[in-house]
Amino acid sequence: MTKPVLGFAGMTHLGLVSGICAAEKGFKVICFDPDSTRVAPLTRGEIPVSEPGLPDLLARNKERLLFTQDSAMLSVCDVVYVAQDVPTDDQGRSDLRTVDATLEVAFNATRGDAIIVILSQVPPGFTRERQRPGRALHYQVETLIFGRAVERALNPERYIVGCADPAHPLPAAYAAFLGVHGCPILPMRFESAELAKISINMCLVASVSTANTLAELCEKIGADWSEIIPALRLDKRIGQYAYLAAGLGIAGGNLERDLATICNFADEHGSDAGVVRAWIANSRYRRDWTLRTLHRTVLSKLENPVVAVLGLAYKQDTHSTKNSPSLALLAHLAPVRVRVFDPVVPASAAPNPHCHAATSELDACEGADALAIMTPWAQFGKLDPAQIARKLRGRLVLDPYAVLKAATCRAAGLEYHTLGMKS
Amino acid sequence: MITHQTPTPRKPERVVLLGARGFIGMAIRKELDARRIPFLPLASADINLAETSAVDKLAAALKATDAVVMLAALTPDRGRDVATLMKNLAMMQHTCAAIKKTGCAHMVYFSSDAVYDSAVSLVSEDTPASPQDLYGAMHYTREIMARSLAKVPPVLVLRPTLIYGLDDTHNSYGPNRFRRAAQKDGEITLFGGGEETRDHLHVDDLAALTVRCLLQRSTGILNAATGISHSYQDLAEIVARQFKNTVEIVKTPRANPVTHRHYDITDTIKAFPDIRFIRLEEGVARVHLEMLEKS
Numbered sequence: 001m002t003k004p005v006l007g008f009a010g011m012t013h014l015g016l017v018s019g020i021c022a023a024e025k026g027f028k029v030i031c032f033d034p035d036s037t038r039v040a041p042l043t044r045g046e047i048p049v050s051e052p053g054l055p056d057l058l059a060r061n062k063e064r065l066l067f068t069q070d071s072a073m074l075s076v077c078d079v080v081y082v083a084q085d086v087p088t089d090d091q092g093r094s095d096l097r098t099v100d101a102t103l104e105v106a107f108n109a110t111r112g113d114a115i116i117v118i119l120s121q122v123p124p125g126f127t128r129e130r131q132r133p134g135r136a137l138h139y140q141v142e143t144l145i146f147g148r149a150v151e152r153a154l155n156p157e158r159y160i161v162g163c164a165d166p167a168h169p170l171p172a173a174y175a176a177f178l179g180v181h182g183c184p185i186l187p188m189r190f191e192s193a194e195l196a197k198i199s200i201n202m203c204l205v206a207s208v209s210t211a212n213t214l215a216e217l218c219e220k221i222g223a224d225w226s227e228i229i230p231a232l233r234l235d236k237r238i239g240q241y242a243y244l245a246a247g248l249g250i251a252g253g254n255l256e257r258d259l260a261t262i263c264n265f266a267d268e269h270g271s272d273a274g275v276v277r278a279w280i281a282n283s284r285y286r287r288d289w290t291l292r293t294l295h296r297t298v299l300s301k302l303e304n305p306v307v308a309v310l311g312l313a314y315k316q317d318t319h320s321t322k323n324s325p326s327l328a329l330l331a332h333l334a335p336v337r338v339r340v341f342d343p344v345v346p347a348s349a350a351p352n353p354h355c356h357a358a359t360s361e362l363d364a365c366e367g368a369d370a371l372a373i374m375t376p377w378a379q380f381g382k383l384d385p386a387q388i389a390r391k392l393r394g395r396l397v398l399d400p401y402a403v404l405k406a407a408t409c410r411a412a413g414l415e416y417h418t419l420g421m422k423s
Numbered sequence: 424m425i426t427h428q429t430p431t432p433r434k435p436e437r438v439v440l441l442g443a444r445g446f447i448g449m450a451i452r453k454e455l456d457a458r459r460i461p462f463l464p465l466a467s468a469d470i471n472l473a474e475t476s477a478v479d480k481l482a483a484a485l486k487a488t489d490a491v492v493m494l495a496a497l498t499p500d501r502g503r504d505v506a507t508l509m510k511n512l513a514m515m516q517h518t519c520a521a522i523k524k525t526g527c528a529h530m531v532y533f534s535s536d537a538v539y540d541s542a543v544s545l546v547s548e549d550t551p552a553s554p555q556d557l558y559g560a561m562h563y564t565r566e567i568m569a570r571s572l573a574k575v576p577p578v579l580v581l582r583p584t585l586i587y588g589l590d591d592t593h594n595s596y597g598p599n600r601f602r603r604a605a606q607k608d609g610e611i612t613l614f615g616g617g618e619e620t621r622d623h624l625h626v627d628d629l630a631a632l633t634v635r636c637l638l639q640r641s642t643g644i645l646n647a648a649t650g651i652s653h654s655y656q657d658l659a660e661i662v663a664r665q666f667k668n669t670v671e672i673v674k675t676p677r678a679n680p681v682t683h684r685h686y687d688i689t690d691t692i693k694a695f696p697d698i699r700f701i702r703l704e705e706g707v708a709r710v711h712l713e714m715l716e717k718s
Contacts, residue, residue, distance in 0.1 A: 281549065285547075285687065285689070288689045288692075288693075291689065291692055291693070292650075292688075292689055292692065295692045295696065295698075299692070299696050299697055300697070300698065300699040300700075301699070332692070332693045332696065333696060334696075335696055335697070336696060
């Protein structure tokens with residue numbers, strides 16, 4: 001069997017990463033998007049998202065990649081993925097109109113024997129409702145992690161595939177593509193696959209919420225959460241990859257979407273989602289840790305304080321600021337002068353009228369009464385606390401993600417606060 | 424979460440205080456005076472809100488541009504029974520009817536943390552109201568009555584924690600009773616070992632917070648608390664330290680289970696990032712000095 005030709009419809013984060021990584025696996029890939037403002041930069045080799053390794057992959061595989069806004073090009077494809085990112089609103093509700101529109105294009109532009117795979121995240125029940133007579137339709141769980149998308153796409157842990165009837169074998173072309181990754185393939189009914197994606201995220205949120213709840217208790221009673229984490233990782237029931245790092249709640253949009261989906265489904269069907277609502281409340285509460293600590297230590301004590309903020313992205317290695325704790329903090333510091341630096345996100349993203357766009361980390365610290373490190377970019381961890389101390393006017397460092405070492409900061413004369421440890 | 428209808432603070436044309444001669448009313452009057460904000464203080468001697476005739480009298484006294492602060496209520500020391508509940512509801516009914524007639528620019532309703540279930544230890548504005556007694560039910564009902572006026576004025580509901588200050592006439596378990604007991608008997612009696620934690624707010628802080636909300640025509644629900652809770656034993660020790668003579672702290676057999684109350688004041692910080700509260704040690708000392716000066 002010759003290698004199938006693959007199509008990816010929707011050149012947002014998910015489709016772009018997935019398409020380029022498929023090319024890296026040796027497949028010819030048609031990358032389609034009807035939006036010329038997305039396609040044109042890609043044809044010039046410009047990538048609009050920040051993902052480590054992606055520019056190199058694009059350069060290395062450009063012979064196998066075709067970026068187009070002409071849907072007719074999809075007619076050469078054996079398998080076409082519908083891979084639009086799904087936007088969410090403030091309540092975490094998905095707007096699925098773009099997915100539906102792209103799916104319609106995929107059905108219309110492909111051959112009758114082509115396989116359509118929905119890769120966009122959709123709620124349970126979505127795929128089965130959109131089956132067409134005589135057409136092969138599947139749903140495949142995406143497990144994209146911002147900042148680690150390439151690594152995850154090239155070396156997936158497993159494939160979860162939603163099928164109309166999981167007893168039937170997967171179509172040969174589709175199975176051939178999945179098979180090159182050498183990982184388990186788990187076919188299941190559509191609804192199970194759609195819920196499996198959410199189930200994974202619920203387990204992650206449960207870990208995160210547990211970690212945050214216990215980390216706060218550590219801060220109050222003098223325990224150190226970082227000492228407890230290794231003990232948990234050695235427990236086989238928890239595991240070495242468990243999400244146990246304390247953080248500022250859930251951000252990025254994807255987990256929030258799944259929480260909202262579960263609450264909506266539970267309300268509709270009368271099942272108990274009390275614990276999910278508690279996770280949401282806990283996430284919101286922990287997100288404001290920096291604001292509460294800043295208020296206690298600086299805002300309630302100094303007239304006209306200046307606060308330095310490092311990091312705007314919701315996490316490291318991404319340009320995304322969706323539900324970013326940093327932006328939430330800056331919005332509530334509206335009356336306060338702030339000095340902001342992020343390696344990728346421009347300071348103009350900060351919702352603060354008194355914002356100074358710093359040119360570097362140390363420029364942000366210049367003359368500030370407090371420093372808040374709101375995104376755990378690796379380069380922030382290389383900062384010298386002694387230099388920070390020289391630049392700051394005050395002594396306060398809020399480092400929720402512990403990118404700096406507490407002992408080094410304290411040795412430099414800084415008042416250091418982090419999650420999971422009494423200050 | 425509250426919303427400021429006036430992002431930049433602006434003095435209201437006039438503030439009408441209902442319940443102006445009470446402990447909190449007097450403190451708000453002092454704060455309004457200090458900020459040169461005109462106000463009309465009304466007490467039960469001026470208009471008895473429990474009577475039906477209060478509707479016309481209050482409507483005549485009100486102007487559509489007023490900010491109304493509703494403090495008037497029969498507190499639990501005046502009765503915890505159904506009759507007291509009904510009187511309190513009648514007072515609110517008449518107040519709402521008067522506001523409906525004349526209108527007002529802003530309404531601040533003084534509720535209570537009694538609207539929360541006493542078993543909930545960490546409270547925020549998102550905590551569901553679940554009053555456990557008639558007093559809590561009264562305040563929650565009056566909140567809803569106030570909010571039912573929402574189409575006329577913007578409404579703010581303030582839910583204060585335990586308030587203390589020199590002029591507090593109530594003798595409820597806390598700083599005021601401890602101070603009086605220490606002065607009179609040289610001892611402070613605790614329930615059990617005084618393990619329960621509570622958040623105590625100085626009345627001047629409550630008055631200042633109220634006036635800030637008036638200046639920004641804030642709407643929504645806001646708890647009024649410091650965000651720091653102390654055990655009654657710690658409080659007793661703080662009070663005892665104010666006296667030159669030794670004050671004995673007496674523990675008694677516990678009759679009720681220990682409950683705690685902490686406030687998450689994140690919403691207050693978001694509304695007023697520079698807000699600061701008098702620390703309990705400082706506040707108790709201040710009240711003690713005022714007491715000495717007065718005597």
